[in-house]
Amino acid sequence: MAGSPLVTATDLIRFLPEIILTVMGTALMVLDPVLHKRSSYAFGHLSIAALVAGIGAAVLAYAHSGPAFGGMLMVDGFATFFRVLVMGVGILTILPSYSFLARQDAETSEYHALLLFSIAGQCLMAAANDLIIVFIGLEISSIASYVLAGYLRDDKRANEASLKYFLMGSFATAFFLYGVALVYGTTGTVNLTAVRDAIAGQDQPMVVFLGLSAALMFVGLGFKVSAAPFQVWAPDVYQGAPTPVSAFLSAGPKAAAFAVFLRIFLTAFGPIGSGWEPLVGLAALLSMTIGNFAALLQTNIKRMLAYSSIAHAGYVLVALTAHSEIGTAAAMFYLAAYAFMNMGAFFVVSYISGRGEKYQNIEDMAGLGRKQPLAAAMFTIYLLSLIGVPLTGGFFGKFYIFKAALESHLGWMVWLTVLGLLNSAVGAYYYLRVLVMMYMHEPGEAAINVKPMTPGMRLALILPAAGTLFLGIFPTWLLEFASRSAALVK
């Protein structure tokens, strides 16, 4: 780095998405007194504008791809994929937030600013090629999310969610940081590529320390992606957080955490794969099984979706276990499809639940097909996609993951595949329960009392469905980009 200027123009272009989001986030807080009285929708509009600009900047950065800030950031296809994904998640989150915030009389700029900060952190995680940057991104993203989870400060459940998320999240981050410290102690560097070279260069890798640091990082990241056995926080947080925020938490931070997960384990710890593959495989199996079976027992839809998101994290871990480019591409595709279908499902719940989030139980969906045909039809698409019925994105996601698993060099992956697929048959049961409620029961109080749909809500219900179907019928486009980017991870 000596001799070259500290920051070049290219560096800035490669860092542009984060810059835009941070600037807009700060500006929103400053503008709050000015804008608040005029139009409460302005914050949302501005945030969407920032996110669209951010996506544009991410594409621009991709056109100038390469390392930035002396290798601390790596802007490649992989980073761009996740940057666009998390910013897209952000846009989708804002759409139902208009009517949600109006309903709760809680329109402030903080909500949107926090959202933008959180997304900025996630973008940073996606592009990080340095453990310290990963940590910074993780913290930016997490701290904003902790606050968002407790955004409705008069709501007891939201408070509980926020506190739980904060306490356990901090512990998880600490674990991660210990892992980073051990890596630094062992290899003398925190740059992922350099770590990989250092490990590969050692005649006898210091298995104990490396294994310990990988395990510690696994704990930290396992928490962030809500993989078993670090999943206990997820149901409480997803249930207690405001519904659009739950949707966001289940898609954005999770995708970014998986991006980091993939990058660290495939790049830095790639050479010691045989050590962590069985461990991650076991976590995958546990996540799928615990998630699916616990979801069977839930009566609250948000809680059910939380357990289902644990199960889905398990599916993505299967792709990680495959430890191949195809596996990485499959995981990327799955996370995109999952963002659409899961957020869509949360949005329907948000639409139905009404003021004070009163109607959140599965029974409250009764008769929705009769009273709210559009919302019910969209929910049907999301649920079928979560089940994994063909012609939906969820199906292709699962298909690619298990295809990657069967192609893996590990013999026991066949059994992981069979167990995973049988698990998805178990999962079908609880998704079907919602379908049963919507179409096969007489309308209940909730379905009758639903307020008319606002344009933002209508978009929020339809856009993810369009995405889900698009990925289900024409998956090639996204998968090819993912496959090309997966090759760049190392």
Place this chain on the structure above:
Amino acid sequence: MNLLTLVLFLPLAGFLCALAIPRSNPQLSRNFALGCSLAAFLASLGLLIGFDRGIAGEQFALDIPWIATPEIHFHVGIDGISLWLIILSTFLTPICMLISWTSIQDRVKEFFAFLLLLECGLVGVFMAQDLFLFYVFWEVSLVPMYFLIGIWGHDRRIYAAVKFFLYTMAGSVLMLTAIIFLYNKTGTFSYPLLLSMLSDGRLTFTGQEQMLLFLAFFVAFAIKVPIFPLHTWLPDAHVEAPTAGSIMLASVMLKMGTYGILHFCLPLFPAAARQCAPWIAVLAIIGILYGALVAMVQPNLKKLVAYSSVSHLGFVILGIFSFTQMGLDGAVYQMLNHGISTGALFLLVGLLYERRHSLVISDFGGVATVAPWLATAFLITTLASIGLPVLNNFVGEFLVLQGAAMANYTWTVYAAIGVIFSACYMLWMYQRVFYGETGETVRHHMPDLRLREWAAIVPLIVMMVWMGVYSQSFLPPVSKTTARVLDQTRINVPFRVGTGNGHALALEAHNGR
């Protein structure tokens, strides 16, 4: 875009358009859906005219790349078996619509739309030549049936619908694993390509691989057929489904399983199939006898017909696993026969239910005196179902029994007992429903067939007679295809023999007779 894809996409386009029809106009929904299904039926008759009976391979083939990685093609085509199964689906769909014309009053638009979607899924299953595409249609057909049972069914409809969905899903994920495994091994989903790779030795399986793959496919199909002991979803689904759902389920959906076994399991995994044949034949015979015995004691009309399906499908499986030309021909013919005669039975039971609002046999009695035409139609169908000569089932059962006898004489003895049982339960049921004292309720609520109902039942009865009297109209293309399937099952099989009843010879040699 050829005629075959027209048969596939007409119902699909119909489904999408039907969704756009306003709810306030149910009559338009009915007319539109019926028009669509009739158009699809006419198109499928076009297939019949254009079909070259001299060719055993696929016809009307269309192969367009769909997804690049992994390479998935929209590849459709039909052979002599799928031709008839497609026509069966398109033939029964308008009949189902006619029969639901007034009996479905709730959410009419959705009901008829789902019937069209179901038709699309079913014909898709029978024409897909790409394993992946096959799986897609296999699963897609599940969704409309789930809603048909769950929304418009009887009291325990939800339980039945969920059970149906989960059973099929559990089987099909195993099949999906096997399909992906095959792809990873060969790099293709194309079924014809896989077959040619098998025949010229580019693709070989180890014994264990072949057995596991065979079982993965077979279990998925066996659940659908259903083969004893995987049949427990069937009585629930059939009984709870609305009449149209029962008809489509029994007549066409069950055939997805037998078609799958015949079309995929046998040619792809011949050695494993032959190795398992004795076991499966025994299960089939258990199914025949068990289904018949359980049907005999049913107090509920629909349940009786449902268990008779288990029994009849046992014949199909027995025919397939006899590995003889006659057995295979008979199995396919029996698939079609069962589609016609059991479809008609469910239809007539549905008519009885519409009139009397009961399915319990003892609630009826003396129906023949008040509704003679209904009784006549029911009688012809009953006789067809028990295999009376000159009616359709006789031909199929005869061929199956003869084919089974070539393979193993004992099988035939036991299976034939099933034929006798079927006469017992069907005739006894007929007697209790149609003869005897005419009760007050029956007398006042049992009008004879209406015009619309005539229109639905007459085509079925015509087919029963036609298929019973002149099987030559139907069998030649079937035999052509089954002969090819039989040839394919001799590839890579340890005891490669040239004659038609090779399996019987091998078995006899084995038994030292």
